[in-house]
Amino acid sequence: MTHIKEKLPPPQSRQASEALPVSNGIETVISIKNISKKYRIAHRSARYTALRDNITYALLSPFQTIKNQMKKILARETKEEFWALKNINLDVKKGEVIGIIGRNGAGKSTLLKILTGITPPTEGEIKIKGKVVSLLEVGTGFHPELTGRENIFLNGAILGMTKRQIEKNFDKIVAFSGIERFIDTPVKRYSSGMYVRLAFSVAAHLEPDILLVDEVLAVGDADFQKKCLGKMDEVTKTQGRTILFVSHNMDAVSRLCKTTVLLEQGKISAIGDTDKIIELYLKGGPQHDTPLPLPMTDENVTLTEFSITQRGKQTESIDGSDPFGIHIGFSIARNLQSFRVGVLIKNSSGTLISRSFVQDWEPELEEITAGHYNANLLIPARLFMAGEYLIEIKLFCFRSKDYFADTPVQKTVTVHSPKEYHELASKSGTRGYFLIPTAWNMQHKKAS
Amino acid sequence: MSTVYTKIIRPKKSFSTADLTELWEYRELLYFFAWRDIKVRYKQTVVGIMWAVFQPFITMVVFTVIFGKLAHLPSEGVPYPVFVYSGLLFWQFFTSSLSESSNTLISNASIVTKVYFPRLLLPLADTVTKLVDFSFAALIMAGLMVYYQILPTIVGVLLVPLLLLLAFLPAVGTGLILSSINVRYRDVRYVLPFFLQLLIFITPVIYPTSIAGKYAWILYLNPMTGVINNARIGLLGTGSLDWTALATSALIGIVLFIIGVFVFKKTERIFADIV
Numbered sequence: 138m139t140h141i142k143e144k145l146p147p148p149q150s151r152q153a154s155e156a157l158p159v160s161n162g163i164e165t166v167i168s169i170k171n172i173s174k175k176y177r178i179a180h181r182s183a184r185y186t187a188l189r190d191n192i193t194y195a196l197l198s199p200f201q202t203i204k205n206q207m208k209k210i211l212a213r214e215t216k217e218e219f220w221a222l223k224n225i226n227l228d229v230k231k232g233e234v235i236g237i238i239g240r241n242g243a244g245k246s247t248l249l250k251i252l253t254g255i256t257p258p259t260e261g262e263i264k265i266k267g268k269v270v271s272l273l274e275v276g277t278g279f280h281p282e283l284t285g286r287e288n289i290f291l292n293g294a295i296l297g298m299t300k301r302q303i304e305k306n307f308d309k310i311v312a313f314s315g316i317e318r319f320i321d322t323p324v325k326r327y328s329s330g331m332y333v334r335l336a337f338s339v340a341a342h343l344e345p346d347i348l349l350v351d352e353v354l355a356v357g358d359a360d361f362q363k364k365c366l367g368k369m370d371e372v373t374k375t376q377g378r379t380i381l382f383v384s385h386n387m388d389a390v391s392r393l394c395k396t397t398v399l400l401e402q403g404k405i406s407a408i409g410d411t412d413k414i415i416e417l418y419l420k421g422g423p424q425h426d427t428p429l430p431l432p433m434t435d436e437n438v439t440l441t442e443f444s445i446t447q448r449g450k451q452t453e454s455i456d457g458s459d460p461f462g463i464h465i466g467f468s469i470a471r472n473l474q475s476f477r478v479g480v481l482i483k484n485s486s487g488t489l490i491s492r493s494f495v496q497d498w499e500p501e502l503e504e505i506t507a508g509h510y511n512a513n514l515l516i517p518a519r520l521f522m523a524g525e526y527l528i529e530i531k532l533f534c535f536r537s538k539d540y541f542a543d544t545p546v547q548k549t550v551t552v553h554s555p556k557e558y559h560e561l562a563s564k565s566g567t568r569g570y571f572l573i574p575t576a577w578n579m580q581h582k583k584a585s
Numbered sequence: 586m587s588t589v590y591t592k593i594i595r596p597k598k599s600f601s602t603a604d605l606t607e608l609w610e611y612r613e614l615l616y617f618f619a620w621r622d623i624k625v626r627y628k629q630t631v632v633g634i635m636w637a638v639f640q641p642f643i644t645m646v647v648f649t650v651i652f653g654k655l656a657h658l659p660s661e662g663v664p665y666p667v668f669v670y671s672g673l674l675f676w677q678f679f680t681s682s683l684s685e686s687s688n689t690l691i692s693n694a695s696i697v698t699k700v701y702f703p704r705l706l707l708p709l710a711d712t713v714t715k716l717v718d719f720s721f722a723a724l725i726m727a728g729l730m731v732y733y734q735i736l737p738t739i740v741g742v743l744l745v746p747l748l749l750l751l752a753f754l755p756a757v758g759t760g761l762i763l764s765s766i767n768v769r770y771r772d773v774r775y776v777l778p779f780f781l782q783l784l785i786f787i788t789p790v791i792y793p794t795s796i797a798g799k800y801a802w803i804l805y806l807n808p809m810t811g812v813i814n815n816a817r818i819g820l821l822g823t824g825s826l827d828w829t830a831l832a833t834s835a836l837i838g839i840v841l842f843i844i845g846v847f848v849f850k851k852t853e854r855i856f857a858d859i860v
Contacts, residue, residue: 253700256858258595258596259596263593264594265594267591268591277695282628287624291620300613538695
């Protein structure tokens, strides 16, 4: 019998952040005082976003319109207020690398958006010392028609570099991305991996005092991700840069951050040593996702259904010996190009383990006409090892629009081992994710 | 230890002088946006920059045949082609600046929702692009003037930048107001081209102001009237400079521009949330 030792990625040195004492002697570079952010979410009526539609709708169904208006007046179906953040107070010292974790909709991204100034807070005040750069999404402002070289300049400028800084760092950026040969090719001809690498290279050379990172590590191949983590380590170690790191990837958070903030429903519920906070977060019981406010609308797309079923019943507890279905219902208000719909499957700490899009199989559906659609995916039996998985829906137009980007739409499912598979305890506690669905064939060989 | 903060984020208020300082700090980005638009615009077209020239030129030819030759519209003593072209030159700068700046937040939505910079840069960058188009189209104007042997006055040539400014103010002012509406109601995109097409008929582009007789004052409410008339006076010598018309254009332009900036600033804070 052979025992294959299960190999884990070596825990990276954490000296980087440990070398930085969080004492009172160190300057505070971000001071967040009582920050709150209110959003108005419109129900139903939000479906009519064009004035023309409003008018047409009023003409076609005058009674319905009057009824709706009455409802509005009676404040039954009016816009609902929703506090994405409520009374956030946080001081960040120079050189600190702080992780921000929490479930979807806890307000992590909103906090970063306020810090960068993309959206203003409703109440409160933030004081910042130094240049802030955010990596809310790498490759912001990349133009497909422009070459890699041109995009470095454009993207650099959008992210706050001066022309001189870009020229100074140009060679380093190109070298880090590893796409020297294609630097004068329009980026529309790049593979998505090359695209992301170039984008991250620009971002990695921004030289900000404060860097805000949101889930960038979800992109690129494993090698490149490692390179990026290394770069971030280096950045904090050598240059004493302050970083706020928002992620669902607990491995990355624990590797990079000494202190972590846990957000829950727009409030800071815990703050302290990363390992303790992550433990607290993961222990937060079975991951009860907040029920999705369906239907939800983002621009031209309305999501009407997201359900997981097995043997014809909705469930989040999956029996591994039977297939289960993922169902997505959505409608599209106008024809779209480069449209994709599908799911990401992640492990319980948020690392992507697989994905599947309708258009992976039927590319012609990238050009989709307006209307209502139902997309169903049947996941075969005996595919996953027992454990918790996140199933996240993605609807987007490639390189132009990511729908529902602010509130990722996901469900947590618990998969149980198939009946005929008797899972033995593993030495390290991990079993991996995929089940090899066939049994061994072992025979006793008699000596002849 | 006392800390000097470099940036303070508070709930947004409306326009203040701090916005001007900020615009100046971001001037390089303005350059990059304009550079991008120009690059992209001429990258995939076969004849490239020639489009900026073709479009007004062909329009001029068509208008000359229909309004000059067939309808015999008067042209203040100068050949009709050069008369109508001088009008079209400024008119196209006006309409294209207006429609681009009304649509700029939507077409740059992916950047607006991800990165902070003064949003006013976007419409300004669009205008810079349109200025480049204008300069190329102006070459045809020069060619026509040589062909018809018309000598501009020096004052007329010096006046061109001022006239451009007077076209810029109402164009961007209106554009800013419309872009604030556009983020909520996408109808603007469809309705605007249609209105701009109609608007040319209440602007003295294809006919002189004199044709309107006692109703000419209505035309002067249109800020482009003063611009186009004075362009003709300065470049083609169709009379002496009309300062009243210039002042009217300036006044209406400035008012529209100020309203535009205020409306834009007021809605700016919600752009990222609803674009």
